[in-house]
Amino acid sequence: MSWRFVARRVLVALATLAAIVVFNFFLFRTLGDPSKDLIRGRLKPDVRAAIIHERGYDQSQFTQFRIYLSNLLHGDLGDSTVSEKPVTDELKTAIPNTLLLLGLATILSMWFGTKLGIIAAWRRGKPKDTWIGQVSLAFYSMPDFWLGMLFIGFFAGTLAWLPGGLKATPGAEGGGWDHIVDVGTHLILPTLTLALGEIGQYVFITRASVADVMDSDHVLTARAVGLSPLAVRRRHIVPSARLPIVTQIALNLGFVLGGAITVEALFSWPGIGLATLNAIQAKDFPMLQGLYLVTATLVIVCNLVADLLYARLDPRVRTG
Amino acid sequence: MRRALVIAAALAGLLVGTASAGAASGDLRVGSPQDFESPNPLKSVEAINVETQATIIYDQLIGLNPSDQGIAYGPTALAKGADVSSDGKTITFHLRSGIHWSDGQPFTSADAEWTFNAVLKNKTNQLHGTIEAVKSVEATDKYTLVLHLATRDSEFLDKLAIPILPKHIWSKIPIAKLDKVDGPVPTVTTAPYVLTKWEKLGTTILSRNEKYDTFRNDGKLPDAKRILITYYANPDSIYRDVNQGNLDYGYGGKPSWARRAKTDNNKNVQLVSAPRGGYWEIAFNSCPKTGSPICSGPGKDVKTAVVQDLALRRAVAYAIDREKFIPTVYDGQGTTAYSLISPRFKRYFVERKDTPLGYAFDPAKAKEELKAGGWDCSQTPCTKNGVKAQFELDTLSSSAEFQSMAKRVKADVAKVGIVIDLNFMTDDALNNRIYASGTKKDLYAPDYDAFLWDWDVSGTTPTPIMEVLLSNNASSDSFYASKAFDKALIGARLATSEDQTVAAVRNAEAVELKDLPYLPLVHLNAVELHRTDTWHGWLPSPAPSGRPLFEVAQQILALKSGPPPPTATSAPAAAPVAADESWLTTPRSVLIGSVLISLAILGTSFISSGRRRTEPLEWTEE
Numbered sequence: 001m002s003w004r005f006v007a008r009r010v011l012v013a014l015a016t017l018a019a020i021v022v023f024n025f026f027l028f029r030t031l032g033d034p035s036k037d038l039i040r041g042r043l044k045p046d047v048r049a050a051i052i053h054e055r056g057y058d059q060s061q062f063t064q065f066r067i068y069l070s071n072l073l074h075g076d077l078g079d080s081t082v083s084e085k086p087v088t089d090e091l092k093t094a095i096p097n098t099l100l101l102l103g104l105a106t107i108l109s110m111w112f113g114t115k116l117g118i119i120a121a122w123r124r125g126k127p128k129d130t131w132i133g134q135v136s137l138a139f140y141s142m143p144d145f146w147l148g149m150l151f152i153g154f155f156a157g158t159l160a161w162l163p164g165g166l167k168a169t170p171g172a173e174g175g176g177w178d179h180i181v182d183v184g185t186h187l188i189l190p191t192l193t194l195a196l197g198e199i200g201q202y203v204f205i206t207r208a209s210v211a212d213v214m215d216s217d218h219v220l221t222a223r224a225v226g227l228s229p230l231a232v233r234r235r236h237i238v239p240s241a242r243l244p245i246v247t248q249i250a251l252n253l254g255f256v257l258g259g260a261i262t263v264e265a266l267f268s269w270p271g272i273g274l275a276t277l278n279a280i281q282a283k284d285f286p287m288l289q290g291l292y293l294v295t296a297t298l299v300i301v302c303n304l305v306a307d308l309l310y311a312r313l314d315p316r317v318r319t320g
Numbered sequence: 321m322r323r324a325l326v327i328a329a330a331l332a333g334l335l336v337g338t339a340s341a342g343a344a345s346g347d348l349r350v351g352s353p354q355d356f357e358s359p360n361p362l363k364s365v366e367a368i369n370v371e372t373q374a375t376i377i378y379d380q381l382i383g384l385n386p387s388d389q390g391i392a393y394g395p396t397a398l399a400k401g402a403d404v405s406s407d408g409k410t411i412t413f414h415l416r417s418g419i420h421w422s423d424g425q426p427f428t429s430a431d432a433e434w435t436f437n438a439v440l441k442n443k444t445n446q447l448h449g450t451i452e453a454v455k456s457v458e459a460t461d462k463y464t465l466v467l468h469l470a471t472r473d474s475e476f477l478d479k480l481a482i483p484i485l486p487k488h489i490w491s492k493i494p495i496a497k498l499d500k501v502d503g504p505v506p507t508v509t510t511a512p513y514v515l516t517k518w519e520k521l522g523t524t525i526l527s528r529n530e531k532y533d534t535f536r537n538d539g540k541l542p543d544a545k546r547i548l549i550t551y552y553a554n555p556d557s558i559y560r561d562v563n564q565g566n567l568d569y570g571y572g573g574k575p576s577w578a579r580r581a582k583t584d585n586n587k588n589v590q591l592v593s594a595p596r597g598g599y600w601e602i603a604f605n606s607c608p609k610t611g612s613p614i615c616s617g618p619g620k621d622v623k624t625a626v627v628q629d630l631a632l633r634r635a636v637a638y639a640i641d642r643e644k645f646i647p648t649v650y651d652g653q654g655t656t657a658y659s660l661i662s663p664r665f666k667r668y669f670v671e672r673k674d675t676p677l678g679y680a681f682d683p684a685k686a687k688e689e690l691k692a693g694g695w696d697c698s699q700t701p702c703t704k705n706g707v708k709a710q711f712e713l714d715t716l717s718s719s720a721e722f723q724s725m726a727k728r729v730k731a732d733v734a735k736v737g738i739v740i741d742l743n744f745m746t747d748d749a750l751n752n753r754i755y756a757s758g759t760k761k762d763l764y765a766p767d768y769d770a771f772l773w774d775w776d777v778s779g780t781t782p783t784p785i786m787e788v789l790l791s792n793n794a795s796s797d798s799f800y801a802s803k804a805f806d807k808a809l810i811g812a813r814l815a816t817s818e819d820q821t822v823a824a825v826r827n828a829e830a831v832e833l834k835d836l837p838y839l840p841l842v843h844l845n846a847v848e849l850h851r852t853d854t855w856h857g858w859l860p861s862p863a864p865s866g867r868p869l870f871e872v873a874q875q876i877l878a879l880k881s882g883p884p885p886p887t888a889t890s891a892p893a894a895a896p897v898a899a900d901e902s903w904l905t906t907p908r909s910v911l912i913g914s915v916l917i918s919l920a921i922l923g924t925s926f927i928s929s930g931r932r933r934t935e936p937l938e939w940t941e942e
Contacts, residue, residue: 047443048794054444083520084363084500093520152557160564165557170523171347171548268553270521277553278355278521283748 005311013304020296021072025065028285055081068289077293078286087290090275095294097167098264098271102256104187105194106249113202114245118238120203121210132203140200144259148193148266155189162189165268190267194259198252205248209241216240243314250306253299346545346881348855351558352571355551356524359515360503361483362445367778368571371870372549376526378483379510381413381432381465384872386861388666389780391477395536396873398427398484398510408472408816415463419536421486422529423508429459434487436467438498445499450479474815478781484510512542512877523550543881562849563589569869570849575653577847588853593653593845594866595664598776598785600657600844602713602729604633606837607766607799613792615799616758619767625707627769631693632709632738633836637679638686639736640729645842649724653847657840660829661782664843666862668782668825677833686736695737702737710739711769714753717744725841726772754797766799772841773797783812783825789832800837856884
């Protein structure tokens with residue numbers, strides 16, 4: 001992989017990020033003038049004027065944008081208009097929670113999805129293939145919120161086995177192992193909701209990719225020289241089939257983040273999804289800008305990593 | 321398979337065992353759909369935050385009587401009494417001695433003086449507007465505080481809700497920053513609970529103030545060792561957790577909780593449905609063509625000949641069957657509004673249903689009003705001087721209830737020959753129509769015909785949400801300009817007795833109902849839920865059906881751990897339960913949905929598995 005190739009990919013990512021920064025600022029202004037919302041608050045005109053001035057709403061949009069850019073270059077995402085705290089502080093609390101949930105859900109869906117995809121391809125046309133395909137399709141086609149509601153209704157409501165929301169038992173004391181078990185217990189249902197929703201994608205991509213490779217000449221040659229089917233699968237099929245899966249992981253991140261808003265709201269999981277929902281309801285523009293910037297950056301970085309990884313795994317990409 | 325089942329069973333046992341202990345450990349567990357946004361009362365907006373600070377975390381100068389919420393100077397108040405000068409402009413508070421902050425420092429008038437001055441000088445804090453009438457504050461001795469008002473305000477004490485902060489802690493923060501910081505945690509307070517842990521979008525913990533001056537509570541500390549306030553993004557989860565025994569109190573519920581509670585019929589759960597202070601109304605654009613102190617005239621597309629026609633407004637009022645809103649839209653949780661003043665305010669409330677100003681449902685009278693007003697209703701829509709009786713009604717796309725009410729209004733008025741075109745929009749879009757810029761600086765040109773929205777208020781007087789109808793009120797959204805209304809409501813402020821105040825407020829309401837800039841539709845109830853087996857001694861305020869928590873300071877002191885003790889006339893109390901094993905706690909639709917999905921998957925798989933594809937290469941595992 002040449003430096004030129006890497007530099008080109010990084011430049012494209014930076015250009016995308018710059019476009020997002022601009023879009024990000026003006027997107028939320030289309031929702032309306034936030035200063036109008038202060039009017040139904042029984043504020044005296046001078047107090048309202050003071051708040052509007054403090055938040056910079058009395059300046060032109062161009063000036064507001066210039067200040068936003070300048071602050072951004074200094075790592076300042078502004079202050080939340082609800083909590084009056086720096087957006088970066090708010091994000092520092094929310095991001096780890098989301099990474100925990102999304103990370104776990106992605107690992108689970110990827111692991112089981114690829115395993116099931118390989119099995120389905122290996123047993124093409126057999127009942128196992130059909131079962132895996134149908135069940136994956138059923139979960140994939142279910143909206144996250146509905147699947148989550150089913151889980152809550154059954155596991156937290158009827159059976160009362162699992163907590164139906166929150167990050168930890170309210171007021172639970174004790175750290176260490178107890179805390180890990182407590183958070184882990186609360187993670188089960190939201191993680192399952194996200195993971196089961198995503199697993200289908202990995203199953204179908206893997207199945208198609210593995211099935212495709214199974215029919216290729218080099219696999220036939222490997223069989224012909226006498227390698228066992230499992231050895232052929234392990235050494236020649238799966239390594240060749242994993243390329244589309246890498247792309248899928250990177251592309252999927254944006255969708256998973258979108259799904260996290262619903263799942264976090266449903267399970268009261270205090271991550272960036274829930275923070276986004278609350279910021280939209282409160283029209284907290286600085287918070288929304290910060291959240292979207294972080295989300296977009298995360299997706300761009302993941303795509304960049306996928307691009308580079310892809311090139312590393314497949315020489316045709318970096319030469320062609 | 322057997323191994324998997326054993327593991328699943330063990331896991332289930334482990335998980336069931338993780339339920340929190342609740343009352344047994346002294347925890348009062350509250351679920352709230354609102355986030356506890358800050359420990360600082362000067363920057364708190366959400367009701368759960370404001371009400372907790374006002375009734376549990378901080379003390380105020382005055383207290384309220386739990387039964388009728390009248391002003392009282394009981395032991396929970398920091399003042400033991402107050403004198404009001406004959407001109408009503410000087411209020412002298414006599415403060416209680418022997419009270420200490422939770423860090424051991426004595427409470428004095430210097431703390432109260434600093435708090436009032438801080439709220440006044442920091443103009444952007446949330447409490448500033450409530451004491452705008454205060455001109456100056458002085459602590460004349462260690463236990464005397466004097467407030468000087470710019471003008472008489474007979475309801476000043478009713479509206480006074482300032483939590484008193486410790487000067488030795490908060491004065492270290494610059495005044496301008498007071499509403500920008502969250503303040504110290506743990507908090508320092510004279511009240512029975514100290515906020516010891518604050519977690520946004522999580523659980524906020526209030527711990528019992530072990531240094532609380534117990535002479536203020538018959539020598540005892542409150543029973544609850546901790547109050548856990550947990551944020552839930554989904555109110556239905558609060559309902560479920562109260563029913564299962566994972567919460568003791570469900571705050572800020574939905575009207576549908578009442579229906580579910582009736583169906584579930586959980587003997588350990590009590591539903592609370594208490595009148596709120598607000599009104600839900602249709603506002604007609606009332607900005608005069610010649611302008612008012614806050615508007616330069618209606619927007620150019622406004623159908624003023626229709627919405628500013630008094631006969632048409634009255635016809636609309638008579639034509640709407642308002643009685644059906646509460647049972648059909650709000651699950652019975654509220655009352656039909658025939659006046660602006662909510663039944664919550666018993667001193668002020670007048671039942672107007674059967675009076676001419678009530679405009680009770682009567683389509684025949686609606687038609688008579690139109691005819692008397694010169695409208696020709698031989699065809700729909702009615703017409704007058706070539707103008708059609710047709711206007712736009714805007715409401716919020718975010719509220720299914722508002723939309724439902726608006727649709728019913730449209731259907732009802734159509735029967736008397738008035739046509740309404742509905743617009744569902746975001747609150748931003750609606751605000752932009754209401755507060756459209758006018759032709760003169762700082763004046764609006766409201767660009768709507770009518771909208772459906774609400775105003776809500778807590779406390780002991782309805783006047784804050786009647787003041788939005790004053791002709792110079794900066795928050796006016798109807799742009800009503802009536803000298804008679806202004807005179808009546810300002811007269812309430814200048815009244816010298818409670819009776820005069822009440823009479824003036826009622827008079828202002830009557831003027832409003834005559835002109836109908838707002839047509840009131842409903843007064844809603846606050847719907848909440850509490851367990852009866854984990855805590856007892858719930859004290860409804862106002863009696864007998866008010867909320868048992870977050871209304872007055874005495875409520876948290878009255879709570880006792882466990883179920884109520886058996887009395888001679890009652891059956892023995894049920895033992896506390898960790899969770900109610902009722903299938904009804906889960907909607908049947910969920911179960912039916914699960915079964916249907918399983919059947920669908922099984923069916924599809926069965927059908928699909930019948931089709932065998934042939935493979936070019938036969939692979940076997942070994």
